[in-house]
Amino acid sequence: MNNTESYPQPIPVIQLDEQSRGTFVSRTYTHLFCAITAFTLIEVFLFKSGLAEPMARAMLGVSWLFVLGGFVVVSWLASRVALTSTSMVSQYAALAGFVLAEAIIFVPLLWIANEFAPGVITSAVAVTFMGFTGLSLVAFFTRKDFSFLRGILCWGGIIALVLIVAGALFGFQLGTFFSVGMIALAGGAILYDTSNILHHYPQDRYVGAALQLFASVALMFWYVLQLLMSRR
Numbered sequence: 001m002n003n004t005e006s007y008p009q010p011i012p013v014i015q016l017d018e019q020s021r022g023t024f025v026s027r028t029y030t031h032l033f034c035a036i037t038a039f040t041l042i043e044v045f046l047f048k049s050g051l052a053e054p055m056a057r058a059m060l061g062v063s064w065l066f067v068l069g070g071f072v073v074v075s076w077l078a079s080r081v082a083l084t085s086t087s088m089v090s091q092y093a094a095l096a097g098f099v100l101a102e103a104i105i106f107v108p109l110l111w112i113a114n115e116f117a118p119g120v121i122t123s124a125v126a127v128t129f130m131g132f133t134g135l136s137l138v139a140f141f142t143r144k145d146f147s148f149l150r151g152i153l154c155w156g157g158i159i160a161l162v163l164i165v166a167g168a169l170f171g172f173q174l175g176t177f178f179s180v181g182m183i184a185l186a187g188g189a190i191l192y193d194t195s196n197i198l199h200h201y202p203q204d205r206y207v208g209a210a211l212q213l214f215a216s217v218a219l220m221f222w223y224v225l226q227l228l229m230s231r232r
Contacts, residue, residue, distance in 0.1 A: 031210035
């Protein structure tokens with residue numbers, strides 16, 4: 001028996017009726033909002049409880065490559081599970097694990113910003129929100145398929161990773177232009193992810209779609225915050 005007949009391929013949301021597409025989009029952005037809220041609450045808890053400072057000092061005291069390597073592994077596993085697993089429990093566990101990993105890796109940057117550049121976190125949140133909203137509106141109103149950005153994003157991500165590793169190994173600062181380039185890369189990722197939500201995701205992968213969007217928003221926030229801190 002043909003495997004394709006035994007296990008039908010998921011139907012992309014673009015092929016569904018308007019109500020089903022609307023439900024999928026609504027669920028995706030609801031989960032994105034919940035992920036951002038959970039991330040914020042974790043950070044508030046860590047800072048209010050006094051855990052943020054020792055965590056930040058501990059992470060800043062070791063090679064950033066170990067932290068980055070662990071985060072890359074967690075990110076890869078979470079994305080893979082959320083996008084391929086048919087179990088909703090597994091998808092939610094992947095999203096929760098990814099949000100927790102993001103919250104931990106952000107601690108040193110947020111602690112430094114809070115200690116040495118008061119007010120910059122609020123500014124970074126506002127800039128990230130405006131950037132995300134603007135790019136999302138472009139994708140929604142044009143209805144264009146931005147899947148062609150995949151190759152550009154892959155190459156850009158590889159180059160960025162190489163530069164980050166090189167910077168950690170040889171101790172040089174990547175500077176303002178790198179932060180601007182990463183913000184542009186994150187913007188492309190938001191366009192790509194939003195386009196996929198409208199055109200390519202199966203109806204039961206709204207958790208995975210939310211995870212991908214959350215990752216892109218977090219990437220933009222990270223480098224917007226770094227850029228604003230460098231101007232202080």
